[in-house]
Amino acid sequence: MNYYSTNDSAAEMSFKEAVIKGLPHDKGLFFPKEIPSLPASFFEQLPSLSLPAIAFEVLQPFVAPDITAEDLQKICDEVFTFPIPLVEVEKNIYSLELFHGPTCAFKDVGARFMSRCLQAFAEPDRPVTVLVATSGDTGSAVANGFLGLENIDVVVVYPQLGVSEIQEMQFTTLGQNTSAVGIEGTFDDCQALVKQAFSDEELNQKKNLSSANSINVARWLPQMVYYFHAWGQWKNLNPEAEEVTIAVPSGNFGNLAAGLLARQMGLPVTYFVAATNRNKIVPDYLETGVYTPASSVCTIANAMDVGSPNNFPRIQELFGDDLEALQKVVKGxxxxxxxxxxxxxxxxxxxxxxxxxxxxxxxxxLQQLLPDLKTPGIFLETAHPAKFKKSMEEVLGQEIELPEQLKVFKGRQKQVTDMPNDFAGFKMLLMQEHKEGTL
Structure with missing residues (x-):
């Protein structure tokens, strides 16, 4: 499979080249040249298939020939080691629980898959520096997924006041090949610094940079897998039902873009919902046809505090920039x-x-839209409630028990470099040689 840029002015690249490069030089996003259709036999078997088996079938066309079938099966067996159950919350509304992985967030799937791909592609004499901006869960998932891997350093960039305490502990206390940089600003500022780093010629000559945000195809594509898994579980519970709506809490819109790509491969989902907090750029676009990125607004759902969604161009690419076609499938x-x-x-x-x-x-x-859409619904439960312990305890008036994956971070000492929102200083920091826990 080859990948082209959504801005259409960069050379096509193989999966391996696209993963290592992260972003095309024209500042677009890599997008698969072809979208394969899965056979009817796959969907007939889907309710009985394991997660690794689903992942292998779904991802193989996108990674070949750079990853062999044997290596892909090994990667899928290593990545999809935790359950992703579908739980009925009330009649016709189900939760897909994506928080049973090592960092209790849906991003464990993409981060773990990408780490194995980069490890396979990394050259001993040219270490890779993985640069990732986070509004919360991405940083912890990426840091955990890459922790201790040879020839790969990870730099997590985050807004100093924009993540929960537990989220921050998960990526600032690891040391080894991970470093954290706290920026005086918003997630959008962090994202802008990372994008600027990828376009800086001097920096890229010195450092072999790669991205681990959902802009990277190896982070983005494996998110399709749990949509297929969700549908298989739903059919087991509702064998006669034909239509279903999936609601996706959306910030950078990589998760929704992955679901829509799965739909184009044949996944029979009738509607998707782009569900946001007050950072409602995409719902406004679906209503008015005017796309207007804005400064992000801080909310209780901090992982979705994104005012300029990175992955939305992939959604537009999937629908050929046809707003009417998009509106028929995606509800804001x-x-x-x-x-x-x-x-x-x-x-x-x-x-x-x-x-x-x-x-x-x-x-x-789903509660508000399903009466008009006239289908059952599944929503993605993207992170464990305990990751937002303070906010949740204030809302519920009771103590929230931490799962074992989060308890291990209590009392650890943070290692973080705080700095203003300034690219010159950020570039200078990245140019330094990596030392454990710091740049």
Whole structure:
């Protein structure tokens, strides 16, 4: 499979080249030249297939010939080691729990898959520096996925006041081949610094940079797998049902773009919901046809505090920039903090189910939209509620128990370099040689 740039002025690259490069030089996004269709036999077998088996079938066309079938099967067996269950919350509304991995967030899937790909591609005499901006869960998933790998250094860039305490602990206390940089600004500022780093010629001559945000195809593509897995579980529970809607809490829109790519491969999902917090650029676009990125607004659902979604061009590419075609499949929804909080409290009281702030947005979108869409619905529960311990305890008025994956970070000492939102200083920092836990 070859990949082209969504800006259409960069040379095509193989999967290996696209993964290592991260971003095309024209500042577009890599996109597969072909979108394969999966056979009817795959969907007939899907309800009984394991996660690694689904991953192998879905991803093989996208990684060949750079990753052999044997190596891909090994990667899938190493990555998909934790459950991703579909849980009924109430009649016709299900939660796809994506928080059972090592860092309790959906990004464990993409980060672990990408780490294995980069490890396979890294050259001993040319170490790779993985540069990642995070609004919370990406940083911890990437740092954990790459921890201890030879010839790969990881630099996590995050807004100093824009992530939860537990999220911050997960990527600032690891040391080894990981470093953290706290920026005085928003996630959008961090994302802009990372993008500028990839376009800086001097920096790229000295450092072999690669991205681990969902802009990287090796982070983005494996997210398709759990949509197929969700549908298989749903069909087991509802063998006669034909239509379903999936609500995706959305920030940078890589997750939704992956679901829509799965749909183009044949996944029979009728509608998707782009569910956001007050950073509602895409819901506004779906309503008005005007796409206007804006400064991000801080909310209780901090991982979605993105005012200029990186992955939205991939969604436009999937639909050929046809707004009307997009509107037929993707429905927009947004909600403010007060409604998120009241929803978390109400669902916990009435159903005994604990939503995190991001999952609450997905749940609420289904509650409001399903009567008109006339289908059952699945929402993605993207992170464990305990990752937002302080906010959740304030909402529910009770202590939230930390899962074992998070308890290990309590009491560890942070190692972080704080700096202003300034590319010159950021570049100078990156040019330094890596030392454990610091640049």
């Amino acid at each position: 929804f947004w909600v403010d903090d007060e409604k998120i909080k009241s929803t978390i409290k109400l669902v916990h009281q009435e159903n005994g189910y604990m939503l995190d702030p991001h999952g609450a947005i997905g749940y609420l979108s």
